[in-house]
Amino acid sequence: MSIRNASAGRLRMRLPSLATLLTLLAGLAVTGVLVKDMREAGFQRARAEFNRRVEVRGAVVRRSFANASEVLRATNALFSSMGTVGRAQFEAFARALDSGEPVSTELLPLLQDTRRLGIVLVQPVYRPEALLLGAAARRAAVIGDTAVTIDVADLVGASLASARLLGQEGLRLDLYGPIEGGRQLAYRYDGIVSNHRPAWLRWLGTRDFAAVDRFEVAGQPWELRFHARVTLLADAVMLFTTALLGILASLSLAFYVQGRVARARRTEALVRRRTADLRGAMDALRLYRRAIDSSANAVILISATQPDYPVEYVNPAFERMRGFAADEIVGHSLYELGLREPDQAAVAEIRAAIRQRRPGHVTMRVVCKDGQFLHAEVYVAPVVDAAGTIEHVVMTQYDITVAKRYEAELEARARFDTLTGLANRALLHDRIEGAINYTAGQAPVWVAALDLDHFKFVNDTLGHVAGDRLLQLVAARIAGAVGRSDTVARTGGDEFVLVLPGRASEGEVSDTVLAVLAALAHPLELEGQPLILTGSAGVAAFPSDGSDAIVLIQHAEVAMYRAKESGRNTVQFYTPSMNARARERLALEVALRGALNHEQFELHYQPQVDLASSAVVGVEALIRWRHPSLGMVRPDRFITLAEETGLIVPIGAWVLRTACHQSRAWQRAGHAPLRIGVNLSARQFADPGLVKQIARVLDETGVSPSCLEVEITESLVMEDVEGAIRTMAELKGMGLKLSIDDFGTGYSSLSYLRRFPVDVLKIDRSFVRDIAFSEDDAAMVTAIIDLARGLRMRTIAEGVETEAQLDYLRRRGCDEVQGHVYGRAVPGADLEAMLRRGRQVAPHSVDA
Secondary structure (H helix, E strand, O other), X not given: OHHHHHHHHHHHHHOOOHHHHHHHHHHHHHHHHHHHHHHHHHHHHXXXXXXXXXXXXXHHHHHHHHHXXXXXXXXXXXXXXXXXXXXXXXXXXXXXXXXOOOEEOOXXXXXXXXXXXXXXXXXXXXXXXXXXXXXXXXXXXXXXXXXXXXXXXXXXXXXHHHOOOXXXXXXXXXXXXXXXXXXXXXXXXXXXXXXXXXXXXXXHOEEEEEEEEEEEEOOEEEEXXXXXXXXXXXXXXXXXXXXXXXXXXXXXXXHHHHHHHHHHHHHXXXXXXXXXXXXXXXXXXXXXXXHHHHOOOEEEEEEOOOXXXXXXXXXXXXXXXXXXXXXXXXXXXXXXXXXXXXXXXXXXXXXXXXXXXXXXXXXXXXXXXXXXXXXXXXXXXXXXXXXOOEEEEEEEEEXXXXXXXXXXXXXXXXXXOOOOOOEOHHHHHHHHHHHHHXXXXXXXEEEEEEXXXXXXXXXXXXXXXXXXXXXXXXXXXXXXXXXXXXXXXXXXXXXXXXXXXXXXXHHHHHHHHHHHHHHHHOOEEEOOEEEOOOEEEEEEEEOOOOOOHHHHHHHHHHHHHHHHHOOOOOEEEOOOHHHHHHXXXXXXXXXXXXXXXXXXXXXXXXXEEEOOOOEEEEEEEEEEEEEOOOEEEOHHHHHHHHHHHOOHHHHHHHHHXXXXXXXXXXXXXXXXXXXXXXEOOXXXXXXXXXXXXXXXXXXXXXXXXXXXXXXXXXXXHHXXXXXXXXXHHHHHHOOOEEEEEEEOXXXXXXXXXXXXXXXXXXXXXXXXXXXXXXXXXXXXXXXXXXXXXXXOOEEEEEOOOOHHHHHHHHHOOOOEEEOOOOOOOEEHHHHHHHHHHOOEOOOOOOOO
């Protein structure tokens, strides 16, 4: 530990301080500014020298052209004194006539060397003693001209050379003379040479200077362009020396500051060590105090040297948890505080631990200032000082109220149904076993299984949220109809079980169960929809029907299924013979679940005959189940079971698809389209995807919608009238035919019937059977036919088996009939054979 501290100290000494860094940076900044200013001053001097050189060379170039003009003037004066000169050769210089001054041409290639450029200066010669008072007088007095041809490069170069201005490097001179449409380079002197400087001098940089001097020569514009590239090689040593001295000075000053800082640090470190030694103990005490004050659990410090164990300190968590201020507790005896606690056994254990100077632990309730109780884990521990004596005891209290609440909730969830609050299956078994043990076989214990009738339709039509709300209402009604010593449990879905001890006879139990069914049957409203519930119940008794909870519940459910088969909304008591029937039902259900996968279903078709023409106009598709061991199973044995188990939906979809495929097969065989009727179950009709499913089947098979007739039972559409109307309207919009099956057995009203978009009313066979000798049935059939005619619907009578029934229906105006009088339901191949013989069929009576 000491080695690491020493290494860390040496590392801190080596690191420069902030003052040192600032000093070094300031020195370097001053050096940089000084070097920059010196460099800029050098470039300013170079600029002044460049301007001077430009001015001198510009003057030399202008003077060279001026000298050429003077030569021309002198020549002109000589010609003037010599006499008349011919004029024809100078006609190209007419402009000089107006001014009398020399005129220059544009740049021209010289004959001696066409690569060189020159100019020609021209001046007119006048008659001696002529008065030259204007341009007209001058034109009249002119007798010829004089001209001078100048090689521009030779003239300018010679002039600059004679002035010794061409030997200096670092300057480029470009002379541009006039040409047609612009300027052209006439002379160039380039004194700028490549300068390969050492890498250490590149930081000096290079700067370019430029200048332009414009002038005229005999009326033509000329331009001198100067360019110089300057590098401060001469100042390099001075600049480098200045920079080096500045850096060295900055480093020296920084080292000095670092030394002063190091000495100050050593002094401060010595002071800190001595101060830390003094504060160490107090800091530790403060740390421990802050830790205790920050604890989320209540801490109480108790004096163990005084007989009443006074409280010396409580932390803020104790104040928050118990509601007492510190001054209300500190100084008071632990005994005084303990007298308020409800669990005195736990208080006694804490006192014993304090007396014996040993650790202690209890779980207890503690009372708060406002009278509320909390559950707490309380720990007691002695505090041993440096001398090994115990003068204090520390007590900590952990609030476990939330954990206790969660524990109680978990216990409730383990034994009670979360939706209804009734007992669940686990608690139900305990209650049954408890009742059996309590009676010790001296009195019967009754177990009733109750199931709501058609509850699945509520979920299908109103939704599962409404179904859950309905179950809560049902649970409240059942619990309100039984005694306080009875148990009501929900074992799943809409299934309830009642434990009814204390009833001596079946009559008393029957009265209680019937009272529960009556409470259920009381009308209620759910989601704005009026509902009337019914239930079916089965009862089993200990010890005659079972010796434990599992068997009693099983037998009660067997009796309950028997109640459903007997018409629902009733109660049945278990008998041993019911077991065989229940096993048969279970075996049938298992076989039914595999029938669709194993292709055991088949469709038979019964013809529907028009009474006016005696022609087959349609067929009804009827399902048959050919089981490998049970043989042909009648529909009345498995259709209800399929509806209860939900298997009716896939079975109904199979019927629809198979019937449409058969209809298409008959058409491909050459038969005219034939209307085919398919029954829909309540579950199918309530399916939101029904319309899309039918449209998909029609598209798949290619059958026209007008060839498909959907048959719906009267009771089905009355369960949800508005929903049924919407669904029927969608089906009708597709072009399907709609018929109400078993009409007259339900409870539809005329106000609803006239709103149904129905094409056909099918008269139930129960009314047709006795119409030949029963006036009531005959009147019912006549009323249905008249009603259908008034609503512009057709009628089909089912179950017609005799010619007497047929004659009556024909006289009353029935449109079509269906029954054994014309033919039984037969497989598709047999019906096709009948169609090949012709659609006209003759009736024949059969035994009913």
